[in-house]
Amino acid sequence: MLISIRKVFFNLKNALLFLGIGVFILTLQLFYLSQYSERLGALKNQHLLINKIINTDLSDPKMASIMINGALSEIELSVKVSGKEAFLDSFINSNEEQASLLRSLVVSSEAFRDNALIWSESLAISEKSSRARMLNARTAYLTDIDRMTDYQIHLIQESIDTAKMIALVVVMAGLLVFLLYRYRLDQIYRDIHKACSVDTDGTRKVIATQEIDFLLKRLRKSSQDSLNPNLLNPLSGLNNEKGLINAFNAKKAGKAGNTVFLALFEIDRYATLINTLSKEDLKNLFNKLGEMFTMYEQPLDVIAHMDDDRLIFLMSRSSKKTAFEECEKIIQSVKESSFTTAQGPIKITLSAGFLLKPPVKTIDEGVQQALQLIENAKENGGNCIVQLRDLSNSYR
Missing domain, CATH: 3.30.70.270 (Reverse transcriptase/Diguanylate cyclase domain)
Structure with a gap:
């Protein structure tokens, strides 16, 4: 059965469109992963800032106040980054768990920042009790950070699995399209070559495409007319x-x-x-x-x-x-x-x-x-x- 060149190119356009959509979805998934990584980085940064605050030397009150206030401002910013909504979040994941974890993180971070600020400004007589309250607030804060970190790692793993699956489908489909249409385009090229070649031995040219078969028959008819x-x-x-x-x-x-x-x-x-x-x-x-x-x-x-x-x-x-x-x-x-x-x-x-x-x-x-x-x-x-x-x- 003869193949249609028009149909070959129509199907090739559709196949390339399908592959393009697959690559587009894979690209979106990679952006999605990068936003999750930013959240994870913000959570890790909060760990570092907490350690920086509790290890601050209060012997120099002025310098300590500058360092602690700066770290507290960074913590506030990092908390916001940790809760920043990622692209496609509303389409792929349920926001309820994310919102619940974020609310808990905001509350515990505020409690820690308030106690850290009180500790940094406390007198020597109340320094120990202020530090103890800060450390208690830190424990709750670290627990919320760890819970949020585990949740983000879970989302990252799911996104990686999804990206792997999409990449596998795109690669397999791309290989199939390449092999199939390489063969089809070779058929079309061979038919064009046969149409352009000179018949030297009278053997029948086996044509695979409808359009070129029609053209050759029209050419034979025209040659008879002459x-x-x-x-x-x-x-x-x-x-x-x-x-x-x-x-x-x-x-x-x-x-x-x-x-x-x-x-x-x-x-x-x-x-x-x-x-x-x-x-x-x-x-x-x-x-x-x-x-x-x-x-x-x-x-x-x-x-x-x-x-x-x-x-x-x-x-x-x-x-x-x-x-x-x-x-x-x-x-x-x-x-x-x-x-x-x-x-x-x-x-x-x-x-x-x-x-x-x-x-x-x-x-x-x-x-x-x-x-x-x-x-x-x-x-x-x-x-x-x-x-x-x-x-x-x-x-x-």
Whole structure:
């Protein structure tokens, strides 16, 4: 089955969009982790500031007051950073536990700061009792810091696990997209290369893409149109009887590896059809038929439109089954198609005779035998192909 270049690029854009969304989400998760790290750093800093305050020497009251006031201001700022809402917090995590821990941390930090300030300003007589109250407040404060730290570590671990999963999905999807579309783009490049290359041996170019297959068939049709007008049927632009003989003889040398099959096609109820259509309508009808036939043409094949308005398809194929199935596809395609006329769209069907053309027999002899097969097809209602059974004179 041929692939569509348009579909390949449409799916590639969607795949890249999916990967882009994955990378965007992963980037957001990394920002999220960085904000959690800032919270964790603020909590660690509060530990250091607490130690700095309780170890301050009060022998120099003025210097001690400066150091303690500065540390207390930093603690207040760090508490705010510890409770700062991270990006996506409201979408990913429940804020209830975070809010509860933060309230407890704010209360205990305020208690510690108040007691630290009282201790720093206390007289020598009350220094010990003030310090004891400060240390008690420190214990509650450190407990809240540790609880908040554990919670932040838990959030960081969850975020890391999420980032790992997203990264794994993005990498696997990226690898799959790379392998699949590398293969698809290679197919497209190979088809373009085949379309641009010169046919030197007459072998069939196996095309994988619909668009390039269509272009090659159009090019073949155009090349036929540029042949000697005396060798062409004016209605369809296909070879006439003389053109058939010339083309067959010209390509005969290349048919050594394959068998030649002859398929003769005739429009059902043609006598009635010709009385209702103008010459221009008939020309358009046969032009379209010619285009449909050339869709199945290979380099060593010959298609002709005879003077009696029958179509001949000399097919060079490796097997009888392949040639017969292609003829069936032609008949089915014609049946399913509409043909434009001055009176509106019409439907037609074809009857066909199919046989192996022995090398010792002429094309005319094969045509006469195929005509008998067509008569048999019409007796069966038309719109079918009849073939001569192998090694037998009976019909199928």
